[in-house]
Amino acid sequence: xxxxxxxxxxxxxxxxxxxxxxxxxxxxxxxxxxxxxxxxxxxxxxxxxxxxxxxxxxxxxxxxxxxxxxxxxxxxxxxxxxxxxxxxxxxxxxxxxxxxxxxxxxxxxxxxxxxxxxxxxxxxxxxxxxxxxxxxxxxxxxxxxxxxxxxx
Ligand SMILES: [Cu+2]
Numbered sequence: 001x002x003x004x005x006x007x008x009x010x011x012x013x014x015x016x017x018x019x020x021x022x023x024x025x026x027x028x029x030x031x032x033x034x035x036x037x038x039x040x041x042x043x044x045x046x047x048x049x050x051x052x053x054x055x056x057x058x059x060x061x062x063x064x065x066x067x068x069x070x071x072x073x074x075x076x077x078x079x080x081x082x083x084x085x086x087x088x089x090x091x092x093x094x095x096x097x098x099x100x101x102x103x104x105x106x107x108x109x110x111x112x113x114x115x116x117x118x119x120x121x122x123x124x125x126x127x128x129x130x131x132x133x134x135x136x137x138x139x140x141x142x143x144x145x146x147x148x149x150x151x152x
Pocket of ligand 1: 043044082083095119125126
């Protein structure tokens with residue numbers, strides 16, 4: 001009887017651990033990342049490789065112009081970058097590290113998506129060339145920035 005009472009919380013923790021691990025994995029595995037980019041965008045293709053290498057299932061849509069997709073998915077002008085992606089109801093704009101997309105999918109904040117605005121040297125897919133720059137991943141709501149989501 002006494003032993004059972006001691007083990008009950010432990011068993012509960014073990015069940016929690018078992019339940020949360022597959023859930024975190026499934027957010028990445030079950031949802032496909034749809035990437036809208038232009039055919040000529042080299043850094044976009046490198047970001048796609050980065051996402052695939054991090055376990056994402058990616059479907060690339062080569063489009064003439066990414067702008068209509070940014071509009072459609074509510075990316076604010078201040079967050080604009082070279083490609084727009086969609087996964088599990090969230091928008092991912094630009095060279096966002098895969099780890100931040102995984103965190104987004106597990107934390108599920110009330111937001112439209114996350115972005116690395118512009119084209120930052122040293123962000124995934126932009127490692128070529130000059131010394132890496134510091135940058136923020138920003139969380140955005142419908143057509144406006146909300147807050148810094150991650151710092152790199
Ligand atoms: Cu780019």
